[in-house]
Amino acid sequence: MAPMLAVLTSLAGCGEAAFSAHTRDNDVGDLQRAMAASAAPAARAGHAMAFLVTDGKLVGYDLADGKIAWEQAADVKSRVIVGGGAIAHRQGERDLVVRGAATGDVRARVTLAADETFVGAALDGDKLVYVVQLADKRSAVVAIDAGGAPLWRRETQSALGAPAARGGLVALPFAHQNLTLLDSTGREIARVRATDEEIAFARALPEGIYYGGARGVYRLDDKSAAGTRAGSSYAEAKLSGEQVRTAYHWDGYQPSQSALGAFDRNRLLWRGREGAGFRDDLAVLHTYRFFFAFDAKAGKLRWVYAHPRTDVVASEDAGGAIVFASADGDIGLIDAASGAVRIVQKTGLRVAGASFDADGLTAGSGATPPSEAEVAKTLEQIVYDHDARFGAVKVFAVDALGDVPGPTVTAALLKLVRAPAGAGGPPPAALARAGEKLVARRDRAAAPAMLEALGEHYDFLDDRTPRGVDVLARALGALGAREAAAPLAAHLLDHETPERALKDLATTLGQLGGPDAVKALRTFLLAYHADPAFLLDPAPLVVAGEALIRAGVEARRAVAFVVEDRRTLQPLARQLRVSLEAADAADEEAAKKKLEKKDSEAAPERQE
Amino acid sequence: MRALALGVLLAAATARADTASLARELGGPDDAVAEAAAGKLAQSAEPAAIAALVAALAEGPPPKVAVAALKALAGKKDARVVPALVERAQHRSPEVRKAALAALAVAPATEKRATAALTAALGDSDAEVRAQAARGLGDRRDRSAEARLVKLMEHRDMSAAPALAAIATPELAHRLSEMLGQVPDPILCTTLGEMLKRADFGPEPIRVEVVRTLSKVPGIDSTAVLIEYVASTERDKNRPSRLEAQKIVDERSRQ
Numbered sequence: 008m009a010p011m012l013a014v015l016t017s018l019a020g021c022g023e024a025a026f027s028a029h030t031r032d033n034d035v036g037d038l039q040r041a042m043a044a045s046a047a048p049a050a051r052a053g054h055a056m057a058f059l060v061t062d063g064k065l066v067g068y069d070l071a072d073g074k075i076a077w078e079q080a081a082d083v084k085s086r087v088i089v090g091g092g093a094i095a096h097r098q099g100e101r102d103l104v105v106r107g108a109a110t111g112d113v114r115a116r117v118t119l120a121a122d123e124t125f126v127g128a129a130l131d132g133d134k135l136v137y138v139v140q141l142a143d144k145r146s147a148v149v150a151i152d153a154g155g156a157p158l159w160r161r162e163t164q165s166a167l168g169a170p171a172a173r174g175g176l177v178a179l180p181f182a183h184q185n186l187t188l189l190d191s192t193g194r195e196i197a198r199v200r201a202t203d204e205e206i207a208f209a210r211a212l213p214e215g216i217y218y219g220g221a222r223g224v225y226r227l228d229d230k231s232a233a234g235t236r237a238g239s240s241y242a243e244a245k246l247s248g249e250q251v252r253t254a255y256h257w258d259g260y261q262p263s264q265s266a267l268g269a270f271d272r273n274r275l276l277w278r279g280r281e282g283a284g285f286r287d288d289l290a291v292l293h294t295y296r297f298f299f300a301f302d303a304k305a306g307k308l309r310w311v312y313a314h315p316r317t318d319v320v321a322s323e324d325a326g327g328a329i330v331f332a333s334a335d336g337d338i339g340l341i342d343a344a345s346g347a348v349r350i351v352q353k354t355g356l357r358v359a360g361a362s363f364d365a366d367g368l369t370a371g372s373g374a375t376p377p378s379e380a381e382v383a384k385t386l387e388q389i390v391y392d393h394d395a396r397f398g399a400v401k402v403f404a405v406d407a408l409g410d411v412p413g414p415t416v417t418a419a420l421l422k423l424v425r426a427p428a429g430a431g432g433p434p435p436a437a438l439a440r441a442g443e444k445l446v447a448r449r450d451r452a453a454a455p456a457m458l459e460a461l462g463e464h465y466d467f468l469d470d471r472t473p474r475g476v477d478v479l480a481r482a483l484g485a486l487g488a489r490e491a492a493a494p495l496a497a498h499l500l501d502h503e504t505p506e507r508a509l510k511d512l513a514t515t516l517g518q519l520g521g522p523d524a525v526k527a528l529r530t531f532l533l534a535y536h537a538d539p540a541f542l543l544d545p546a547p548l549v550v551a552g553e554a555l556i557r558a559g560v561e562a563r564r565a566v567a568f569v570v571e572d573r574r575t576l577q578p579l580a581r582q583l584r585v586s587l588e589a590a591d592a593a594d595e596e597a598a599k600k601k602l603e604k605k606d607s608e609a610a611p612e613r614q615e
Numbered sequence: 616m617r618a619l620a621l622g623v624l625l626a627a628a629t630a631r632a633d634t635a636s637l638a639r640e641l642g643g644p645d646d647a648v649a650e651a652a653a654g655k656l657a658q659s660a661e662p663a664a665i666a667a668l669v670a671a672l673a674e675g676p677p678p679k680v681a682v683a684a685l686k687a688l689a690g691k692k693d694a695r696v697v698p699a700l701v702e703r704a705q706h707r708s709p710e711v712r713k714a715a716l717a718a719l720a721v722a723p724a725t726e727k728r729a730t731a732a733l734t735a736a737l738g739d740s741d742a743e744v745r746a747q748a749a750r751g752l753g754d755r756r757d758r759s760a761e762a763r764l765v766k767l768m769e770h771r772d773m774s775a776a777p778a779l780a781a782i783a784t785p786e787l788a789h790r791l792s793e794m795l796g797q798v799p800d801p802i803l804c805t806t807l808g809e810m811l812k813r814a815d816f817g818p819e820p821i822r823v824e825v826v827r828t829l830s831k832v833p834g835i836d837s838t839a840v841l842i843e844y845v846a847s848t849e850r851d852k853n854r855p856s857r858l859e860a861q862k863i864v865d866e867r868s869r870q
Contacts, residue, residue, distance in 0.1 A: 466738035467737075467739060467740055468737055468738045468763055468767060468770060502707045503739075503740055533673070533674065533675040534675045534706065535707065537676060538675075538677060538678055538708065539677065539678075540678075540707065540708065574643075574644050574676065574677060
């Protein structure tokens, strides 16, 4: 009786109707049984294919032979969903169509009801599973067989997200908090309830089922029962910089994201592996024309690719290679490990979107990996790209550039620091970031170039406008380059030096010290201590004064004069008086201690 | 005699006392008083007055007071003056720079540091400062700045015109004539017109060449310059350049 009761208890969670509020969640046993029901997909029978959505047509492109395999007239309204030997998409206003992947011929067609809004679909082999939102805010998940005959339909009062299907198991986000798992009959056999964040997508890959939200990716395994990030096989891709959106997958709850759109051009490409993390620790950011491959753990750039001229409208991580299609019909492969690029073919088609059945495809031996210098050059090209949409990408590229070692990159950063900000050029944020990176590199080898840059002063007639003097000051200060004192002093006293650079110049001169620095700081402080132009921001003068206080008794006299001068800007006088008194007190204390030490040393002698 | 000597000594002592008092006011907290003191020190023949003004500048007065002190130092023949002016020509306040340059403009012609500071200031970011520098160089008739003044003209800065006219030689006139179409017509016409106004500019064939260059510039700017030239040479009716100018004006008036 007892064993029977135990079995009944263990099955209680599965006995509920799909999406019941009473269904058991986060149960290891349920999850294990569900995963056991999911078989790895069979190997692809035919050639790797790309399915291109172009003007009124759907084109099957054979990636192995490098030619168009078939073309079908089709009003494609969604991203093309790829399954084993079949593809599916929304067509026209209300139809869902399943086609044979090898020919593009229609195998099945479903017409959605007037009150149904398409959310997303998945192919499990040649069976189609799709989710619709109903007019009364309910949701339904529906399965049809290869011939279009209905297999089952399940409805819920809550929201359902786009499904993923893998070897007899359907996974779909449910009520924003859950990932629910249905078997091939539509029975809910397990449920994961996330406690840390919304589950917005489910994704089926040959290596397993994955799910997640805005921050990261969970692998469906025993640990999913924890429901937490910490307890699950969870991974986040670490990228350098936070300017570019890093979506891990389409938001399954958004019907608009089932259509082709900007999201296809701005997302993170990744593959899974056993346990937490990404395959080869690789995450590739695709944004418009650009691909940035990162070590997802360390956040370090591995390679970068900038596609010429036109946007890449679709991309996929096929395991060994990133496969992509551009708006002007280029289909290419990038070796995932090295970044070596091979353009498979220029189809000349005007491509609005694409999907790929290309798992296991490689870039081949004909592609040459980019050198470190080429990576730096590509990043530089991105930063200087004239397309104004790429502001965030440019900042991101500067971040990535800063992570690449070597003198080429230092020179590139220096060039950026001195570049004019303006329409079509690097955005101010990118230039600022370049400055931060240059300072942080502490590249001693770059000091001569920085000193040479400091040799430039403003001249209206010669069209010379030095830029980045503040950054150069900080960078040379970080290097402790005393030889920079004279050129920095010249900029401090140059009336054309922008006000915003003065504080950095004074700070660095204070750090470097020496006669040139002290003379310039004194001249600067005396010249402007009573100048109302510094009333709002006397910081450069304060910094100069405090540097002079530290520079010794002789230099301190100028500060004493400024403090006593009745014309001195009041905020400056107050601050310097405090600093001067503190320095005098410290000097007195030091002198006293010195005297005491001398006395204590002399005392034993007296005793003797 | 003794009384006279005593009187001179007393006057000198009073003057010194006044200068000391004015120097204190110049360094005082009231800008208006300081500016007035600078004005009075400018009138003083006391060497100490110059010393007071130079010292006041070295102590970094507010820009208004610095301008007054710089004006007071203009034309003073003292070795300490030019270095003080040159230093102030680098001040962040354009007003101070202009005052320093105006004072440098009247420094002795042999004072190369003054010319160098004025020439450098042609590259200032402030148009008024550039204009002040150009004016100063024109006043000094210093040809060493020719290349930068031509650049100023190429940068479409009208202040180059009178300065270039002031230093123009036949060679420069010829060079400027060849810049027709490369620089804005009003600037070129003004330059050539100002050149023609100079009594010492010549010889006459060069003046004719300048007039013919003006004839190639269409529009009101060149016509106005030519009419002005004809009017200003009323007493020398048969001058070839005037005759040429008159001919062009007549032709234009017929069109």
